[in-house]
Amino acid sequence: MxxxxxxxxxxxxxxxxxxxxxxxxxxxxxxxxxxxxxxxxxxxxxxxxxxxxxxxxxxxxxxxxxRGGAYNYNLAWIFLTFLGVLGIHRFYMGKWLTGLIYLLTGGLFLVGVLFVGAGLLLRKAWR
Incomplete structure (x- = not known):
């Protein structure tokens, strides 16, 4: 590979x-x-x-x-890790609606932050 x-x-x-x-x-x-x-x-x-x-x-x-993608995943991971509850990683990836939901709900009450972390891994691996 x-x-x-x-x-x-x-x-x-x-x-x-x-x-x-x-x-x-x-x-x-x-x-x-x-x-x-x-x-x-x-x-x-x-x-x-x-x-x-x-x-x-x-x-x-x-x-x-x-594999690399359209976004810098280094930056996305840093945003998720340290600003995930504010939805900054979602805004960066162009997902404004879910970014706003994260911002208003504290990362969907922290559960969403863990879910998105797993989703980023899967999305990155399958590209």
């Missing part, structure tokens, strides 16, 4: 700083371990430290699995 540069190691390390939330794992397309990191504080911070050394491999793996 042709490798494209859909992910950035620098963005991965930046999200790793908040790694106990699982942000870097979601970014590299690992929603299950991202969720585990989110609920266990980076698997009690041990996994968070180990991920410091695993990020280059996660970047290579994600670059092989995902």
């Amino acid at each position: 042709k490798k494209s540069n859909t992910h950035s190691t620098l963005v991965g390390y930046t999200l790793w700083i908040f790694g106990f939330t699982g942000a870097h794992r979601f970014y590299f397309g690992k929603p299950i371990t991202g969720t585990l990191w989110f609920f266990t504080g980076g698997f009690f911070l041990i996994g968070w430290v180990i991920d410091l050394f695993l990020i280059p491999g996660m970047d290579d793996s994600a670059d092989r699995r995902y």
Whole structure:
């Protein structure tokens, strides 16, 4: 499979700083371990430290699995991770109606933010 540069190691390390939330794992397309990191504080911070050394491999793996699209998914992920409850990621992707709904409902009461995160992963993988 042709490798494209859909992910950035620098963005991965930046999200790793908040790694106990699982942000870097979601970014590299690992929603299950991202969720585990989110609920266990980076698997009690041990996994968070180990991920410091695993990020280059996660970047290579994600670059092989995902293809680029019309939008910069690095930016979309950052918006989702840190501004998801405001719907900024939806506005960026041109989805004004759902962006407005997120803005008015706090990301559909936070459940929608998790749902959109999974949707971004699937959409990115199938293109």
